[in-house]
Amino acid sequence: MLPTAVLFSILFFFRPALGAPACRSSQTDDESASSITSHQSEVGTTIISATSIIATSTEIASSTSTASATSPSATGNATSSVALDSTFLYELDATSVHSPIISTNTGLSVDGQVYIVDAEGTSAETIAQYKANGKTVICYFSAGTWEPNRPDASSFDASCVCAAGESFTDDGFTSDENKLDDWDEWWLDIHSDSCKTSVQSVMTTRIEKAAAKGCDGFSNADQQHGNTAQDQVDYLLWLSSTAKANNNMLIDLKNAGSLLSEIVSAFDFSVIESCHEWDECDIYDSFLAAGKPEFMIEYGNTTSCPSMSDGQHLLVYSENDLNSGLITLVC
Secondary structure (H helix, E strand, C coil): CCCCCCCCCCCCCCCCCCCCHHHCCCCCHHHHHCCCCCEEEEECCEEEEECCHHHHHHHHHHHHHHHHCCCCCECCECCCCCCCCCCEEEECCCCCCCCCCEECCCCCEECCCEEEEECCCCCHHHHHHHHHCCCEEEEECCCCEECCCCCCHHHCCHHHECCCCHHHHCCCCCCHHHECCCCCCEEECCCCHHHHHHHHHHHHHHHHHHHHHCCCEEECCCCCCCCCHHHHHHHHHHHHHHHHHCCCCEEEEECCHHHHHHHHHHCCEEEEECCCCCCCHHHHHHHHHCCCCEEEEEECCCCCCCCCCCCEEEEEECCCCCCHHHEEEEC
């Protein structure tokens, strides 16, 4: 989701053709949930052959399994680690926050070991300061949606954005299936070959910029609506491989619980929103089983910590806004 304060804003509305198969719910639930059979998937520069996606993610894990323990130093990037006992701070509004400990609007002290911050709204100097204070810095951008206010919004092929801009000004094309609920973001088409090329080009540039800036990893690989399970798994594995090719950067899986069993080995930790509210936290248990932490976020007025397992960490924000000043509970 786009932070409310962004240093560089470009308002650019696409009006693509509305017939792209990934931009409407053209697959049945059975098709989306169907088992993934023998295939070949191009991930980075390596062609991976597998009889199932489980085997594919296992192959990736064999070469990247140390990332969740310790990431090697390379030109100032990816020098830190994320472990089961790592605490976190999620801040997408401010251009910088205090470190090593912040104080919220209610006077609560938060000492997060992993700082998840906006990739563009946070300067290289601020990232260096966080790292000097012992923080692992994860840089946020949306890998599954088009955000109209991002500086590189115009870099996407218009036909690969699902009806963006229509609902801003009129009733127009109102299929909620094309839009991320409650946020001004639209799903990207990663189904067609041409769109996969377009989207991957933009994401590669984002990852490379984050690595050059000093980010230890990047965050937000939300589940894309309207693409098949095969499309989504291939794309997420490509993101993981591209992150590892850039100074062995860490990568989290944000939400996308329905795909976990196929791809958990390719990701270093998970970020989960509102799973306690919807009573679905157990969907993500495969991360804990793999020795990888779960960073949980809830919104509202919760005043007591729920029952949690080792490796689960929770921040509660008083509003639907990832501003660290709004944190009211740390579990």
